[in-house]
Amino acid sequence: MHLRDIFKSRRTTFSFEFFPPKTDAAAANLYESARELEQLRPTFVSVTYGAGGSTRERTNDLVVRLKRETSLRPFPHLACVAHTEDQITRILERYAEAGIANIVALRGDMPKDMDAGTPSAFPYAADLVAHIKRFGEQGRHPSSRGFGIAVAGYPEGHHSTPNRVKEMEHLRAKVDAGADAIITQMFFDNRDFYDFRARCELAGIRVPIIAGVMPITSLPNMRRMAELALGTRFPAALIRAVLRAGEDDAAVERVGIHWATEQCRDLLDNNVAGLHLYTLNKSKATQQIYLNLGVKDSEELGADPVGNGGL
């Protein structure tokens, strides 16, 4: 189903992000997690894309397998950095053939093991969005509207554009090029998301904005995220709670899940268009968030509590 139809048919979307596994053992674990998370009936799942070499194939393989063997609706990420136009077109052809309806279109970052001078046919995500749009307009996708397209947004700003006014213009360019929704980078203070949403509105950006939420599950995972999602602010209250848990890994995980649960509850109360949970290929934290919110699956989570008879 095209992203636009998805948003027509539901108040809020619930989605989970996976990354392609590097080994057979990791693939087995991921597949098990995906099966468990399938019970939560997400609106879609997305699969990240490693910009370098062989990892690119893994996204395609995982997406096609999830589509074939589960009831999940997989959205592949596609990053255009260090790609020629032909390479991107071939990837789009494969996804169109496999019946994939939606893509998360990104620029990506030049992989460290690649020459920084490697050319990219599409310098920015907006150029990739325009190319994916053209692909659809040429009738090369089974849907007459082509692929549905989501793009990345950064509530706390993207590190390579310190000028936040310019940054909103660049985000607007992606939407003007044809993006149907924005999925945000993780954030740990919802006020950053609400301000970003308001700035999007002021910039004339009218597509749904899906909030990216990452439950912290361990200290190493928190440090890794600080590196990967450069610029992400960890509020003092969160750091204090994590430090209180100290060396007790299970306690750190409980703190992280509690924080993410509260973020989700508050976002739902403030009419978020969608929640996108960064699962790190594990099911436990996501399942626990649903349990904490008192629901068994995404249908219950998305239902409007008004009309349930009140207290």
Ligand SMILES: Cc1cc2nc3c(=O)[nH]c(=O)nc-3n(C[C@H](O)[C@H](O)[C@H](O)COP(=O)(O)OP(=O)(O)OC[C@H]3O[C@@H](n4cnc5c(N)ncnc54)[C@H](O)[C@@H]3O)c2cc1C
């Ligand atoms: C939801 C989400 C999913 C992600 N998934 C992946 C993934 O699967 N694989 C991966 O490798 N990375 C992924 N990333 C990370 C992302 O690729 C990096 O943050 C990357 O640095 C920027 O990608 P972008 O698509 O936001 O790029 P763009 O939107 O092209 O923006 C990149 C930077 O360039 C600036 N810019 C844009 N247009 C112009 C212009 N015309 N002139 C000057 N500057 C401009 C922007 O302001 C921004 O600072 C993801 C990020 C998010 C939020």
